[in-house]
Amino acid sequence: MAKPSAVSFVVSFVIVGMMLGLLLGLHDKNDEFLENKDVPGRPHALAAELAQLETDYQNLLAEAQDLEKKLEQIEKGKWKAYEALQDELEKVKFAAGLMPVSGKGVEVIMQNMPEGELDDHLGFDSSLFSIKYEDILKVVNELYAAGAVAISINDQRLIVTSEIRNAGRFIIVNSRRITPPYVIKAVGDPERLESGLKIKGGLVEALREWGIEIIVEPKEEVIVPAYDGGIEIRYAKPVKKEGDA
Amino acid sequence: MKIKAYHLVILLVSVILGVMAAMQFKSSSEIIDANIERTEKMAEKVxxxxxxxxxxxxxxxxxxxxxxxxxxxxxxxxxxQQLITYGILAGTVEVKGPGVKVLLSDSEEPLKPGQDPSFYVLHDVDILKVLNELKAAGAEAIAINDERVIATTDIRCGGPVIIVNKNKRLAAPFVIKAIGHPDTLYNSLMMKGGVVEQLKFWNIRVSVQKADEVIIPSYPRSIKLEARLGGSISG
Structure with a gap:
């Protein structure tokens, strides 16, 4: 009788062991679940979003207070009203890019590599590696992403309707032909603007690989001129909430 | 049956293992609970x-x-008149007018072996090019998934979404609305060798429709203040 009971004893140990294994297995699954759902990362991302929203809210609140003050002023007679509207116009003009802006920022200079050098460098036809409108489009996008508030290319201020495109061998900005070197000026936090472009694996690295010379210089002061092209709004009409004239 | 010393050792080890397993299981589910709770609280605040x-x-x-x-x-x-015109440019004014709607979404063609899937999804540059082409064709106001495009709008890839205006996440499909002369906008996008043809090469699905009226909302944050933060009026 001693033998079988010893066997069942060992078997029960094996069963306990398997159950433990299962439990441990479950535990591993849980770890995987944590990773897949990225649960620990979410509160962090949300906290960052909340901080941004708070800033947006404060800015909007300040704008609301400013508008409230202006509406009060409008009640106080024609002259005051005119003053309030003039001030509002200045603000909108500034936001639209119709006024020059100065401040800290960066200057980016882009240039094609001298032809002979480029041929040696890559062993290809140099025209393949000259600066394309897309390259400038990308640099500008990166600067805006890093918080630039105003940008000009060869003194052409970029506003919402500004295009950057090829026309033959030239690049056109605001319907005007610009020629290399392309000097891009951006007002914003110089450190952020610079690191946005120069980040490892970033745009500056990629452009240099294509044989484009690019220099990014932080500046204590850059001056970005006002947009001086024509403005014509023919198709867009303001939407008025009630009635809708 | 005699209980031998090794039986006791096995039992002890099993119990310890059992306790450890239980503790770990418990603690990991606590982590999940705490995180879910925190995430929910944060999401509510947001x-x-x-x-x-x-x-x-x-x-x-x-x-x-x-x-x-x-x-x-x-x-x-x-x-x-100036207030309205400049407000439209700045993006502070909600506008309507004739124009086009551009629908963009990732390729749905199955990949052949060896093809790099990243070639066949929309990139930030693709959207930048569409916007750039619309601007060149005289678009007066543009929005992507109803997020107004302003002078300082940036577009970045963020995995399956794109991020517009610094932190606004938009998911595919992307609908770009633009106000302007519908034929001019349409033709410049559909031009031979143009941006639509380039995108179609990568099997990205693009369709462009002329529209009698599109509505483009105003920029949902304070531009007037944002624009002022980084610089001052000069000259």
Whole structure:
């Protein structure tokens, strides 16, 4: 009788062991679940979003207070009203890019590599590696992403309707032909603007690989001129909430 | 049956293992609970803030309209027109008008072996090029998934979404609306060798429709202040 009971004893140990294994297995699954759902990362991302929203809210609140003050002023007679509207116009003009802006920022200079050098460098036809409108489009996008508030290319201020495109061998900005070197000026936090472009694996690295010379210089002061092209709004009409004239 | 020493050792080890397993299981489920709870709390706060901003923005839009109306008297006609025109450019004014709608979404063709899937999804540059082409064709106002494009709009890839205007996440499919001359906008996108043809090469699905009227909302945050933060008026 001693033998079988010893066997069942060992078997029960094996069963306990398997159950433990299962439990441990479950535990591993849980770890995987944590990773897949990225649960620990979410509160962090949300906290960052909340901080941004708070800033947006404060800015909007300040704008609301400013508008409230202006509406009060409008009640106080024609002259005051005119003053309030003039001030509002200045603000909108500034936001639209119709006024020059100065401040800290960066200057980016882009240039094609001298032809002979480029041929040696890559062993290809140099025209393949000259600066394309897309390259400038990308640099500008990166600067805006890093918080630039105003940008000009060869003194052409970029506003919402500004295009950057090829026309033959030239690049056109605001319907005007610009020629290399392309000097891009951006007002914003110089450190952020610079690191946005120069980040490892970033745009500056990629452009240099294509044989484009690019220099990014932080500046204590850059001056970005006002947009001086024509403005014509023919198709867009303001939407008025009630009635809708 | 005699209980031998090794039986006791096995039992002890099993118990310890059992306790350890139970503890770990418990602690990992606690982590999940704590995180889910924290995430939920944060998400609630974020939603509440968004709602507050939306409500405030409605107030701001109303006040902007009142200000415009205040300038409707004949002697202020010029001022009123400028306020509207510059407001449309700045993005502070909601607008409607004729134009186009561009629908963009990732390729749905199955990949052949060896093809790099990243070639066949939309990139930020693709959207930048569409916007650039619309601007060149005279678009007066543009929005992507109803997020207004302004002078300082940036577009970045963020995995399956794109991030527009610094932190606004938009998911595919992307609908770009633009106000302008519908034929001019349409033709410049569909031009031979143009941006639509380039995108179709990568099997990205693009369709462009002319529209009698599209509505483009105003920029949902404060541009007037944002624009001022980084610089000052010069000259």
């Amino acid at each position: 939603e509440a803030k968004k709602k507050e901003i939306e409500e405030l923005k409605i107030k701001v839009d109303e006040m902007n309209l009142q200000l415009q109306e205040a300038a409707e008297s004949p002697e202020m006609y010029a001022l009123n």
